[in-house]
Amino acid sequence: MIVPSNAAEELGQLRRMRLVSVVEGCTLLILVFVAVPIKHLGGHAIATTIIGPIHGMAFLLYIWTLIQTVSGADFTRPDVVRMVVAAFFPFGAFLNERALRRRQALLASG
Helix, strand or coil: CCCCHHHHHHHHHHHHHHHHHHHHHHHHHHHHHHHHHHHHHHCCCHHHHHHHHHHHHHHHHHHHHHHHHHHCCCCCHHHHHHHHHHCCCCCHHHHHHHHHHHHHHHHHHC
16 A cells, blocks of 8 residues: 555654653553552662653653654644643553554554
């Protein structure tokens, strides 16, 4: 199947957004469910000292990729709000990835 260049660019951006969404979601889960309990229950602040900045960088990458993704495509306001809000909740990134995968499949098929 030959995909027009604008659609091909959007497909590539959606793939990047999906990847970054999963990375950001994983670092948030590690921070919330591993590092914070180790810090508060085990008394080892090193866990949050290590994973905190890693998650911070993943979050910034997510926001940067989100800006690139929505500026180059026709996303509705609720889609953009969903993608922003998803970054703040554990497991939200994975729901966002699923919605992005559906959009990618629709774009690739049509």
